Amino acid sequence: MTSRPGGRSARVREAVLHAVHTELVERGYPGLTVEQVAERAGVHKTTVYRRWGTVDVLIADALDHTRETEWPVPDTGTVEGDLIAIATEVADTFADPARHPLPVAIVVAALQSPRAREAKRAFYAARHTEAAKVVTRAIDRGELPPHTDPVELIRLTCAPLYYRVFVTGEPVDRTTAERAARAALTAARAGLL
Amino acid sequence: MTSRPGGRSARVREAVLHAVHTELVERGYPGLTVEQVAERAGVHKTTVYRRWGTVDVLIADALDHTRETEWPVPDTGTVEGDLIAIATEVADTFADPARHPLPVAIVVAALQSPRAREAKRAFYAARHTEAAKVVTRAIDRGELPPHTDPVELIRLTCAPLYYRVFVTGEPVDRTTAERAARAALTAARAGLL
Structure with a gap:
């Protein structure tokens, strides 16, 4: 082999x-x-x-494989447009029956298997680092306070969508996504992140 | 019997x-x-x-039982203090080895069992309704725009903590809790919720 x-x-x-x-x-x-x-x-x-x-190792490797693939960071010209694009991508993933099952399986597997937990941690750390580029660009353009934590703004943009899917069991859509992005951005502009 | x-x-x-x-x-x-x-x-x-x-029905009933117990809604005098108290309670729950396992088990069980999913949905709906009282009081006091969605402010306060625990696998503490509460409040004050 x-x-x-x-x-x-x-x-x-x-x-x-x-x-x-x-x-x-x-x-x-x-x-x-x-x-x-x-x-x-x-x-x-x-x-x-x-x-x-085991099944949990299979899922962890599927996530590693997904992490290795390119993820196109949005570049709409404004941080608001970029954050809305990121949140919309999350909402669209959960609305798509073909893409929804992997993140769900990962969350379950990670609560039961250290190998899956580490794969999940590495996956989200990598995606956060990628997505945070839209924030560092915005800081460079003077759109956001210079001390803004780029990853924290990405977390706050995505968190309300995952909260609905995994915790409260409420639906997510593009309206939810836009509101989450705008709320996170408002906190960042106020210098809170 | x-x-x-x-x-x-x-x-x-x-x-x-x-x-x-x-x-x-x-x-x-x-x-x-x-x-x-x-x-x-x-x-x-x-x-x-x-x-x-089954185990999933046992977990669902444990959650129903928890939902039936009193949950003291904070009343610190300001909406900022109340939201920080709510977020801190969430962070403290996840930091406590005796209280952490039930919400984790519920999330796993709910992804595998309709009975547990319904119990989870009902639990968070009930807790949101209770917690939202701090927002309606704040609207009455003139602290927030009158059209603010009380439950949405509670969701945004709690979401960043659950996102770390269940999705990214990052730690939560009282600093994370305070930042989440203040960020959500800033969005509400800006009229976004």
């Missing part, structure tokens, strides 16, 4: 992680099993057990 | 739900079983199976 990019090992990982996504969409986290992932990926189950071991 | 308050049925429920809390603190959600809850409560396991059926 080789681990060079594009080799058999990479193709197996691609097929298995794609199967994880599909199984999550169709069955959700409680229904996910190593056997079904292997069968859907067309890979022998002992290969999956040997390389990943 | 009687269902009058204080009767045998109520005592069994009290013992079983107390055992659910203790088991959650000691083992966490993945380790919770009906058998261990029954043993710790000193109740026969068939009684627990007949009345609750």
Whole structure:
């Protein structure tokens, strides 16, 4: 078995992680099993057990794989436009039946598995760092106080959407997203972040 | 079996739900079983199976029971003080090893069980309604714009704390709590909520 990019090992990982996504969409986290992932990926189950071991490790690796992909940081010309774009992307993800299941499965898996917890922490740290570029650009343009914590403004923009999805079980939409972005921005402009 | 308050049925429920809390603190959600809850409560396991059926229903009932208890709404004299008190209470809950496990278990259970999901929704709706009293009082005192959505201000106060605990895996403390409360209040004062 080789681990060079594009080799058999990479193709197996691609097929298995794609199967994880599909199984999550169709069955959700409680229904996910190593056997079904292997069968859907067309890979022998002992290969999956040997390389990943458990469902939580499969989910953690799917998240690592997502983190490795490019995420286009918005650049609308204003920090308000950029933050609304980021919040809207979050809201759209949760409204999309094909994209919703992975973040949900990750939250559940992370509460049960240290490997998934670390993958989740690394994923959000990486996404926050990327997204924070819109804030540092805004500080450079003089749109925000120079001492603003860029990551904290990203957290406050996204938090109300995740709160509805994971905690209160309330719906999110683009109106919720815009309000969250504007509220966070107002706090930043007031010098609170 | 009687269902009058204080009767045998109520005592069994009290013992079983107390055992659910203790088991959650000691083992966490993945380790919770009906058998261990029954043993710790000193109740026969068939009684627990007949009345609750599954671990997720036990957790949902523990949440219903928590919802039925009084929650002291803060009344510090200013909306800023009240919101900081609410956010601090959330942060203190997550910092307390004895209180942290129930909300965590509820989030996991709710993603896997409709009964737990409904209990969670009802719990947060009830707590939001209670907490929103501090906002309506502030509107009456002229501290906030009259059209402010009281529940939305409570959501924005609490969301950054839950976001750290459940999504990014970052710590929460009283500084985080105060900043969340002040940021939400600033948005409300600006007429955004």
